[in-house]
Amino acid sequence: MSRLPTLFFGILAVFATSWLGLVVYPYVQLGHLQPERSATTGALTPAPLTSSAVAGERVFAANGCVYCHSQQVRAAWLSTDIEKGWGPRQTVARDYLNERPSFLGTMRTGPDLSNIAVRQPNVRWHFEHLYEPGVVSPGSIMPSFRFLFVERPVGATPSPDAVAVRGPHKPRAGYEIVPTQDARDLVAYLLSLDRTQPLPEADGTNGTKRTDGPNAAKEAKP
Amino acid sequence: MSEGEPEPSEGEFRDLASPAEIDLPQVHGSILREHREPAEGVGRVPLWFALLMLGLTLWGALYLANRSGGFRADVFNPVAAPVAVAEDPATLGQRVFMRNCMLCHQFDGRGVPGQYPPLAGSEWVLGEDGHNAQQIVAIVLHGGEGPFTVKGDVFSGAMAPWKALRDDEIAAVLTYVRSSWGNAAPPITAEFVARVREATKDRAEPWSEGELGDLAAPAAGGGQ
Amino acid sequence: MNGGMPDAESRIERAEIDRSLRGPVLFFFSSGVAWLLVGSLLGLLAAWKMVFPGLLDSADWLTFGRVRPAHLNIVIYGWASAVGMGVGIWLMARLCRVALRHRALLVASGVVWNVGVAAGTVGILCGQSRSIEWLEFPGWATPILFLGYALVGAWGVIMFRYRRPGHVYVSQWYLLAAFLWFPWLYATANILLIWRPVAGSVVGAVNWWYGHNILGLWFTPIGLASAYYMIPKVLGRPVHSYYLAIIGFWALALFYSWNGMHHLIGGPFPAWMVSASVVASVMMFVPVIAVAINHHLTMRGHFHYLKWSPTLRFTVFGAMTYTAVSFQGSLMALPAVNNLTHFTDYTVGHAHLGLYGFFTMTMFGAMYYIVPRLVGWEWPSARMIRWHFWLAASGIALMFATLTLGGFVQGLELNDPQSAFMSSVAVAAPFRFVRGLAGFLLMAAHLVFAVLFVRMLLRRGERREEATLLARVEDSATARTEPRPPEGGGITAV
Numbered sequence: 001m002s003r004l005p006t007l008f009f010g011i012l013a014v015f016a017t018s019w020l021g022l023v024v025y026p027y028v029q030l031g032h033l034q035p036e037r038s039a040t041t042g043a044l045t046p047a048p049l050t051s052s053a054v055a056g057e058r059v060f061a062a063n064g065c066v067y068c069h070s071q072q073v074r075a076a077w078l079s080t081d082i083e084k085g086w087g088p089r090q091t092v093a094r095d096y097l098n099e100r101p102s103f104l105g106t107m108r109t110g111p112d113l114s115n116i117a118v119r120q121p122n123v124r125w126h127f128e129h130l131y132e133p134g135v136v137s138p139g140s141i142m143p144s145f146r147f148l149f150v151e152r153p154v155g156a157t158p159s160p161d162a163v164a165v166r167g168p169h170k171p172r173a174g175y176e177i178v179p180t181q182d183a184r185d186l187v188a189y190l191l192s193l194d195r196t197q198p199l200p201e202a203d204g205t206n207g208t209k210r211t212d213g214p215n216a217a218k219e220a221k222p
Numbered sequence: 223m224s225e226g227e228p229e230p231s232e233g234e235f236r237d238l239a240s241p242a243e244i245d246l247p248q249v250h251g252s253i254l255r256e257h258r259e260p261a262e263g264v265g266r267v268p269l270w271f272a273l274l275m276l277g278l279t280l281w282g283a284l285y286l287a288n289r290s291g292g293f294r295a296d297v298f299n300p301v302a303a304p305v306a307v308a309e310d311p312a313t314l315g316q317r318v319f320m321r322n323c324m325l326c327h328q329f330d331g332r333g334v335p336g337q338y339p340p341l342a343g344s345e346w347v348l349g350e351d352g353h354n355a356q357q358i359v360a361i362v363l364h365g366g367e368g369p370f371t372v373k374g375d376v377f378s379g380a381m382a383p384w385k386a387l388r389d390d391e392i393a394a395v396l397t398y399v400r401s402s403w404g405n406a407a408p409p410i411t412a413e414f415v416a417r418v419r420e421a422t423k424d425r426a427e428p429w430s431e432g433e434l435g436d437l438a439a440p441a442a443g444g445g446q
Numbered sequence: 447m448n449g450g451m452p453d454a455e456s457r458i459e460r461a462e463i464d465r466s467l468r469g470p471v472l473f474f475f476s477s478g479v480a481w482l483l484v485g486s487l488l489g490l491l492a493a494w495k496m497v498f499p500g501l502l503d504s505a506d507w508l509t510f511g512r513v514r515p516a517h518l519n520i521v522i523y524g525w526a527s528a529v530g531m532g533v534g535i536w537l538m539a540r541l542c543r544v545a546l547r548h549r550a551l552l553v554a555s556g557v558v559w560n561v562g563v564a565a566g567t568v569g570i571l572c573g574q575s576r577s578i579e580w581l582e583f584p585g586w587a588t589p590i591l592f593l594g595y596a597l598v599g600a601w602g603v604i605m606f607r608y609r610r611p612g613h614v615y616v617s618q619w620y621l622l623a624a625f626l627w628f629p630w631l632y633a634t635a636n637i638l639l640i641w642r643p644v645a646g647s648v649v650g651a652v653n654w655w656y657g658h659n660i661l662g663l664w665f666t667p668i669g670l671a672s673a674y675y676m677i678p679k680v681l682g683r684p685v686h687s688y689y690l691a692i693i694g695f696w697a698l699a700l701f702y703s704w705n706g707m708h709h710l711i712g713g714p715f716p717a718w719m720v721s722a723s724v725v726a727s728v729m730m731f732v733p734v735i736a737v738a739i740n741h742h743l744t745m746r747g748h749f750h751y752l753k754w755s756p757t758l759r760f761t762v763f764g765a766m767t768y769t770a771v772s773f774q775g776s777l778m779a780l781p782a783v784n785n786l787t788h789f790t791d792y793t794v795g796h797a798h799l800g801l802y803g804f805f806t807m808t809m810f811g812a813m814y815y816i817v818p819r820l821v822g823w824e825w826p827s828a829r830m831i832r833w834h835f836w837l838a839a840s841g842i843a844l845m846f847a848t849l850t851l852g853g854f855v856q857g858l859e860l861n862d863p864q865s866a867f868m869s870s871v872a873v874a875a876p877f878r879f880v881r882g883l884a885g886f887l888l889m890a891a892h893l894v895f896a897v898l899f900v901r902m903l904l905r906r907g908e909r910r911e912e913a914t915l916l917a918r919v920e921d922s923a924t925a926r927t928e929p930r931p932p933e934g935g936g937i938t939a940v
Contacts, residue, residue, distance in 0.1 A: 018703030064511020074712030085321035265687030
């Protein structure tokens with residue numbers, strides 16, 4: 001193997017197989033998916049995000065939440081994710097249409113967040129948890145994100161969003177802790193994370209029963 | 223190092239002795255002691271390795287053939303398995319608790335001081351001190367807005383509404399709470415939850431402590 | 447065949463080549479060592495933040511979610527890529543027997559590369575990461591890196607084009623491949639993940655196609671090229687089998703590139719993608735065993751050299767770790783195993799074993815060989831080399847052991863539906879503490895090496911005529927029974 005052309009083309013051609021197989025072809029198969037529209041209510045799955053939630057995605061990305069929190073529910077044949085309660089069904093490709101890029105994650109140092117909006121819909125809980133996770137969730141090693149909050153003087157009445165602080169970082173007398181827009185956006189994003197609505201390709205029959213829709217079965221499986 | 227060379231002077235490289243050339247590069251001792259550049263030998267490929275390659279290739283081909291879902295984009299599992307887990311009704315209550323309630327009320331029902339009330343030994347849960355089962359079903363359905371007094375302490379947090387849970391799920395989780403961590407109170411049935419849901423179906427706001435206190439004990443059947 | 451000593455002409459040639467490489471390669475090495483110190487410090491910080499979450503938690507730029515990707519990107523692009531480019535250029539020039547021309551341009555590339563790494567790191571710490579693993583530098587910084595790489599890759603390929611006629615050695619295949627694969631990987635990932643991402647989970651597939659291939663098709667070939675050079679070169683023996691080398695190279699190229707989806711087993715992807723990666727991951731046994739046989743049979747009967755040669759000690763440690771970590775990886779790709787190890791610290795242990803235990807240790811070995819030839823000085827302290835080795839080896843061994851065990855118990859808790867999530871955090875805690883301790887060992891190893899490296903650059907310490915060996919040859923019983931080495935060769939040819 002001494003000639004540059006042989007090596008050159010061999011090196012590139014062999015690599016091209018994976019580039020075509022794991023990049024190009026999946027983009028063809030999965031790059032243009034559309035949300036599912038309910039026949040009865042017309043609602044979309046996944047539901048589109050509010051603009052605050054879209055901004056919240058950037059806060060999620062900027063602060064590296066994905067390095068501790070996954071967003072995938074694995075199927076029952078492979079794992080106990082569903083039994084454990086991360087979600088009622090596995091997550092599939094269309095569940096991530098709201099995110100660029102999708103935050104699939106590879107670590108569960110912290111809980112999976114695929115359906116956190118269903119498990120914890122309380123906005124105030126989320127603000128309190130971001131401010132002092134170790135106090136709100138005893139045993140947690142999540143760091144405090146109090147830099148997403150500001151301390152400001154209390155007005156005539158306390159803000160409805162003021163965070164009730166139990167731990168060591170209490171506001172000074174006459175001051176209150178209020179979330180910044182970043183914190184609000186982040187919580188808006190977290191409260192959009194709901195993959196409990198059914199999708200046909202996630203029904204466990206491997207798509208053999210569908211006859212319509214963007215991922216319709218092309219031929220019946222025996 | 224070669225013999226008969228002039229001693230190197232301080233800080234200089236060793237010269238290569240070759241009288242024919244004048245501008246010799248300075249060659250450091252480290253190059254002088256090197257072997258030739260490496261080359262490959264002609265060892266044979268062991269038979270066991272060749273067999274291993276063959277075996278792995280066969281395994282790989284079979285694996286791909288059987289577990290690729292026809293190479294379709296909408297087949298996410300290599301085996302067709304029903305995604306619905308056969309849920310054990312006996313553990314439904316615990317599972318609902320761990321999924322939804324534990325985040326605030328904690329794994330052992332002890333709550334968070336000042337924030338989320340304990341459930342262990344709570345008079346609300348046990349239906350003591352003037353509390354009744356209708357209240358805890360109502361608060362699970364529609365949420366609550368503090369302050370609440372539980373076991374003599376005041377809690378000012380808010381509880382989210384869980385009306386999205388099914389009647390049997392709410393019944394199971396309340397039964398679980400009523401029978402865990404030292405609690406001993408009668409179970410709650412799904413019918414009871416359904417009746418409370420119907421009776422409070424126009425409720426849009428979370429309950430305050432006072433409003434819950436107005437909820438009368440149920441007339442008959444299904445829990446006390 | 448090598449064995450026996452080269453003639454005067456080839457020595458002069460090699461001296462010329464080394465002299466031409468001096469500036470660029472030492473620049474890349476210096477950059478790499480500096481980034482190694484910064485990257486290790488950030489890694490240490492991240493590790494201890496997981497033990498004490500309140501550590502330095504008031505500033506946004508020091509939050510764990512930014513420090514951790516800053517650590518990752520600095521060690522990948524600042525340390526490993528820089529030292530890899532330095533070693534790769536040196537090896538390619540030596541084996542092609544071509545002196546480096548227009549060296550100033552290559553140094554300029556190195557400067558651009560460093561600017562890119564620095565800018566990207568600042569970007570991450572300022573909150574501009576997109577949380578794409580292994581590609582967190584913001585989109586305005588990555589083109590700088592691409593520009594910095596362009597000349598290095600071009601030089602590598604051009605040197606190969608203009609090589610002296612003769613046999614092309616296995617290291618040259620690996621290096622040529624690495625220089626061609628990296629820009630393709632980087633460009634694809636940047637375009638499809640940062641500049642024009644599509645919606646949906648498919649970006650995860652591209653993300654891990656990229657992440658895994660950076661390890662397997664950029665770092666691994668450079669590491670293997672170095673091991674394939676250093677082991678036979680120091681021993682003065684040929685590599686065992688040309689045929690195994692061929693199998694190892696092409697099987698790596700074919701199978702490694704399909705592995706990426708094994709990071710996403712169970713994820714929202716069509717079954718065929720995951721199955722293809724599982725198969726490719728297991729097929730990796732083929733190239734890994736081929737390389738292992740080759741290295742082992744080349745070393746066989748000469749393991750006592752590990753007592754003396756720093757190059758060989760670090761390189762063989764790295765090569766053996768390559769076999770071990772690859773075996774582990776192939777097994778981790780099986781769904782039954784992956785079920786337990788996925789999402790846990792087990793994966794973190796595996797990643798560090800690969801990038802540190804294999805690649806970094808191999809690069810240390812290469813630097814111990816190359817730097818004396820560029821600087822014209824021998825390593826000033828055998829004791830410091832020993833300290834470096836033992837701190838690094840024990841650090842990575844401890845880190846791997848604690849994360850593997852910890853990840854295992856964490857996985858058991860995560861998979862138990864009766865168990866609360868928080869118990870997985872609690873059982874992992876002591877293992878994360880020990881991992882923090884291992885981080886101190888590694889940090890110490892790098893400080894020792896940095897001091898040693900600077901002393902080399904400044905030519906400090908006593909002047910030596912012989913190679914700096916880790917033990918005195920005369921003290922060894924083996925040395926007495928070993929046939930007298932030929933002049934200038936044998937055990938001292940390090």
